[in-house]
Amino acid sequence: MPDHRMNRQIVMAERPSGELALHHFRAEVVPMPERPADAVLLRNILVSVAPGARAAMQGPTHRPQLVPGELIPSSVIAEVVAGPPDGPAPGSVVAGTAGWQEYSVVPASAVRPLEPVGPLSQQLGFLGLNGLTAYFGIHAIAQVRAGETVLVSGAAGGVGHLAGQLARAAGARAVGISGSDDKNRILESKLGYAATVDRRSASFQDDLRAACPDGVNVYFDNVGGPILESVLPLLVKHGRIVCCGVTSHYDLSDPPPGPRDLAVRLIAKSLRMEGFLVADHRPRWDEALRDLRRMHAAGELTILEDIRDGLDSAPAALVGMMAGGNVGQLAVRLAQDPPGRPPA
Amino acid sequence: MPDHRMNRQIVMAERPSGELALHHFRAEVVPMPERPADAVLLRNILVSVAPGARAAMQGPTHRPQLVPGELIPSSVIAEVVAGPPDGPAPGSVVAGTAGWQEYSVVPASAVRPLEPVGPLSQQLGFLGLNGLTAYFGIHAIAQVRAGETVLVSGAAGGVGHLAGQLARAAGARAVGISGSDDKNRILESKLGYAATVDRRSASFQDDLRAACPDGVNVYFDNVGGPILESVLPLLVKHGRIVCCGVTSHYDLSDPPPGPRDLAVRLIAKSLRMEGFLVADHRPRWDEALRDLRRMHAAGELTILEDIRDGLDSAPAALVGMMAGGNVGQLAVRLAQDPPGRPPA
Incomplete structure (x- = not known):
């Protein structure tokens, strides 16, 4: 019928x-x-x-x-x-x-x-694509280790608000970049970000440096665009740039060009810049979801x-x-x- | 005295x-x-x-x-x-x-x-920094596998003329980019490059595509600059960009900006772009030098x-x-x- x-x-x-x-x-x-x-x-x-x-x-x-x-x-x-x-x-x-x-x-x-x-x-x-994206970005791509500084852009977003918490649960110090002070207050008060920076601030570059006094081991990039140029000088030896998203590009008819000195900096500090899709890691989804459920049950994920x-x-x-x-x-x-x- | x-x-x-x-x-x-x-x-x-x-x-x-x-x-x-x-x-x-x-x-x-x-x-x-750089770039960073296409820029240079041969010895197909037809003839006739492209050619982008019909798994970049923008669309899923040198930058007072769509492409194809210094791999130098000596003795390195x-x-x-x-x-x-x- x-x-x-x-x-x-x-x-x-x-x-x-x-x-x-x-x-x-x-x-x-x-x-x-x-x-x-x-x-x-x-x-x-x-x-x-x-x-x-x-x-x-x-x-x-x-x-x-x-x-x-x-x-x-x-x-x-x-x-x-x-x-x-x-x-x-x-x-x-x-x-x-x-x-x-x-x-x-x-x-x-x-x-x-x-x-x-x-x-x-x-x-x-956190049990869907956003959780899996944050999880594999932090663990499989960045391979975050205890004591590192993990800088997250788009830190209040669906992936970003989880990425910082996963970094922190791995023993790292999470620093967030978002587009407003209101969001940053939430990041610091509810999500365990140790410090935050407003990307619209006139002193963005200085704020970033102050928020990351030991430099940046991992830049978890959800937004793309010119923030990378400000982050590059802060990355330390063997730093990683996780290319997760480019939300800042979509509303531009012509995205901004990449940093002039990217390759020079990648070489001088032995940096790795890597993109990924969550589907690449399908064989490990169940394992990741178990881990995310356990963390949530233990109160480690807000x-x-x-x-x-x-x-x-x-x-x-x-x-x-x-x-x-x-x-x-x-x-x-x-x-x-x-x-x-x-x-x- | x-x-x-x-x-x-x-x-x-x-x-x-x-x-x-x-x-x-x-x-x-x-x-x-x-x-x-x-x-x-x-x-x-x-x-x-x-x-x-x-x-x-x-x-x-x-x-x-x-x-x-x-x-x-x-x-x-x-x-x-x-x-x-x-x-x-x-x-x-x-x-x-x-x-x-x-x-x-x-x-x-x-x-x-x-x-x-x-x-x-x-x-x-080949038993000094150039050999070690080519070796660790091909093996430790690119992790070249048999059957892959490895594109090398600055392919006639001190590192490049070895990188292509190491890629070939690993079972890959080496494609070289150099600045003249004369150099390219040497690359193909003496060094086992399967194909070459003249970076000064007016049809460079088309030449590159024709030289890499199955796309590019590894781009071993000795020169930096705008060639990357031409290579990016050819990189296949899980491709790697080895940032080895930026010789094209040094004679420019202001190097050209990076590709606009780099992060987008890194994400869409799960690409990795990585810089390195040969000193990072010091613990494995002796092993690499033994391997290079063995290859030379076996006639695998010209x-x-x-x-x-x-x-x-x-x-x-x-x-x-x-x-x-x-x-x-x-x-x-x-x-x-x-x-x-x-x-x-």
Whole structure:
């Protein structure tokens, strides 16, 4: 029997040039997707609001570039409505990549079943791609060691607010860069950052030096752009630059050029600059998630969330994030968590 | 009894701004250096002519910046004239860092005794810092694997002409970038480069793509500057950029800015960009030198040398190198090898 319900989506209305704005998006109501035999039909409960969506609107990344009319991509937490007999059971909850829409159809092999405990928003945050990104950035790429100074840009963001805490849990001193004093107060008072710097400060370079008196062992870069040029002279022998994100680039029609002296500095101090994708580390996701759950249970991870209500609030949430307005994990809720999930 | 001989040196006459020229150097005759009890007095046999000398004239690197009147730094191969009783024996031959001069005094602990076999020029080349730099760049930093494509810039230089051969010996396909067709013919006919590209070609970007049909796994960068921007789109997933030198920067008063999209590309392809100094790997020098000797003995390493005669030829040799005029190991001979060194 055909499904006569309709599906609401947020698509890209036009390609942004410069600052992201609401008119770059539009809502559409389309027929429910058909489900091939090896796919699951998902009812989305939460969709993430993350810089990757902005990146895809701008140009090709590890994903192809969006064209107008295409769905905004995102991680989702969803309930399985229907699927193949050997797939996740209807009524169970899974994580996947499905975009800003009420319903989605994805290959059954592409969703990840979730343990039936804890609030689902955590599954988009410290138990989702943001947590895994912070974890592998700090441990696999930076290989942070006790006693080091770890400088995090975009430190109040979905990844940044976790990266600093993971660095601290590894025995390092975390220093945060964010775009406001308000955010920096939260970083220091709630998230264990030892010091913070406001990237909009006129004395940014001096502030940075004062916040990192022993230099910087690891620069965990969530924003890209010219901050690197200020950080480079502070990096000490065998320092690492973790290229995690370039949020500062997306709203510029032409990103700023890289530092003139990058290679000279990389050589003189034997520095390593490395990019990564969380998917590279898939074989170690379960191990990482166990570790993150253990840390959270032990009170070593403070989770900050900003959950908006209703699919139509997603564009404004992303516009606000790009303008520097969010703290912690940003997501949009489409439906309540299913009943009966005990606390984690 | 005081030593009344005099010592001839080449010093920096003035700091270069732009292209290096002979008037940036001058010869000086100074009293023989005093030898502290824990130092050795060396009679230099060969001095290296390497981009590091140009770098030190330009600004601080891992060494402080030279000031006018200071000795041009270099590696040397030298005979020990006098030293402490527990140091290397007078008459023995050592390698060290002593600069462009006839005699030098350095701490006995800072020289490296050499095995009494083989022509001494090899000790500045594939058995010296150039060989070690190529070796650790290819193996420790790039971790080249069989079947990969290794692109080398400055491929005809002291390090580059060895790096390609080491990559090939590791089972990789070596592609060279140099500044002339003449050099490229040598790279392909004598050094086993599978393909070469002339960096002065108007179709450089297309030539590069054609020379690397499967993309680039490793970019071994001896020159810095804008070539990186052309190479970045060719790097494949998990590619590595070995920052070995920035020879193209030294003759510019203001080096060109880095690529705008560096971080984006590092992230999208999980690339690693890493600088190093050969001194970082000192604990593994002996192992590397054994390996290099074995390869040379087995005919796997072809050595190209350009040895000039007399200390006063050093400035012109460096000026010519910076203008792109040399192939292989460049050095200046001050004295003949001591008699009685059997072939290696």
